[in-house]
Amino acid sequence: MLRLDDNGNDVRTLQESLRMLGYRPGKLDGDFGEKTEAAVIQFQEAEGIYADGIVGPVTQSVLEDALKEFILEQQSPGPDSLVPQERERLPFVRVDADVYRDGYDRFFLREDVAHAYERVRERVTEAGGRLTSSGGRRLLSARVSPSRSVTSFHYTGRALDLHVGSGMESPARDPYVVARDDDRFWRVYVRADGGVAMEVEACTYRSRNRSRVTEGRFLDLTTEMENEGFKPIRARRSFDLGGHWLGAEWWHFQYEKGLKAKKTTFGDELLRVYPEETIRGTPPWNYRSRIYGLNWS
Ligand SMILES: [Zn+2]
Numbered sequence: 385m386l387r388l389d390d391n392g393n394d395v396r397t398l399q400e401s402l403r404m405l406g407y408r409p410g411k412l413d414g415d416f417g418e419k420t421e422a423a424v425i426q427f428q429e430a431e432g433i434y435a436d437g438i439v440g441p442v443t444q445s446v447l448e449d450a451l452k453e454f455i456l457e458q459q460s461p462g463p464d465s466l467v468p469q470e471r472e473r474l475p476f477v478r479v480d481a482d483v484y485r486d487g488y489d490r491f492f493l494r495e496d497v498a499h500a501y502e503r504v505r506e507r508v509t510e511a512g513g514r515l516t517s518s519g520g521r522r523l524l525s526a527r528v529s530p531s532r533s534v535t536s537f538h539y540t541g542r543a544l545d546l547h548v549g550s551g552m553e554s555p556a557r558d559p560y561v562v563a564r565d566d567d568r569f570w571r572v573y574v575r576a577d578g579g580v581a582m583e584v585e586a587c588t589y590r591s592r593n594r595s596r597v598t599e600g601r602f603l604d605l606t607t608e609m610e611n612e613g614f615k616p617i618r619a620r621r622s623f624d625l626g627g628h629w630l631g632a633e634w635w636h637f638q639y640e641k642g643l644k645a646k647k648t649t650f651g652d653e654l655l656r657v658y659p660e661e662t663i664r665g666t667p668p669w670n671y672r673s674r675i676y677g678l679n680w681s
Contacts, residue, residue, distance in 0.1 A: 387437070398420070518548050
């Protein structure tokens with residue numbers, strides 16, 4: 385077992401391992417200081433194990449597995465090891481959405497993401513539901529604000545937002561009914577005549593942590609999205625604490641297929657859609673070294 389204030393060769397080995405995997409344990413000096421502890425916590429969080437900063441048997445074995453995987457990847461360069469410039473660039477394509485209030489009737493996604501979206505839209509439309517939109521691709525020149533992540537999947541055409549006003553306002557009428565899922569995640573249901581009759585514990589911007597049972601016929605949009613490679617994101621912590629309603633993020637879905645945990649960088653992804661001369665000097669490019677599943681999610 386290794387923890388804060390320990391020292392010796394085992395700590396040094398731990399620091400070297402963490403660094404090899406892309407974490408920052410501080411100096412490789414064999415002293416388990418705060419930086420090493422922070423790196424251990426980051427590693428534990430990325431691996432989904434209990435994050436206490438202590439290297440016990442579980443963390444040790446997960447660490448060894450991660451190292452083995454890392455070494456194997458180094459030894460067998462597959463197509464993923466090609467430098468991004470040599471990969472095929474994917475165009476942005478236009479997709480349709482159902483207008484709702486001031487929402488869009490069309491927006492842009494990366495080509496492969498657009499195909500996945502179209503498949504979801506087909507099923508939703510078939511069931512009699514609507515897919516509203518507050519946008520997809522975000523331009524490199526878009527203003528950065530507190531509610532916008534600097535490494536947003538929107539920059540790479542991998543994310544879409546349903547219309548932010550099409551849910552959590554009036555659950556009895558909105559196109560979407562939004563319910564709490566585990567761990568600050570949401571589950572979004574599309575109101576659809578061809579859906580399943582059910583009761584949903586609906587949340588609203590106003591009530592936040594209190595839900596109200598809403599009956600209707602719905603299609604489980606979160607599951608439909610997940611089946612095509614899209615993932616929901618969590619509400620910002622501030623939202624649960626009564627902060628700005630824009631922190632709810634129930635409307636956001638991002639396509640995570642093809643991203644390699646601890647390997648793909650935000651820069652790799654920007655280069656899948658933009659030539660380097662176009663993105664160099666733009667704000668997102670400053671964050672190009674962020675790594676998926678490590679310090680970029
Ligand atoms: Zn979004």
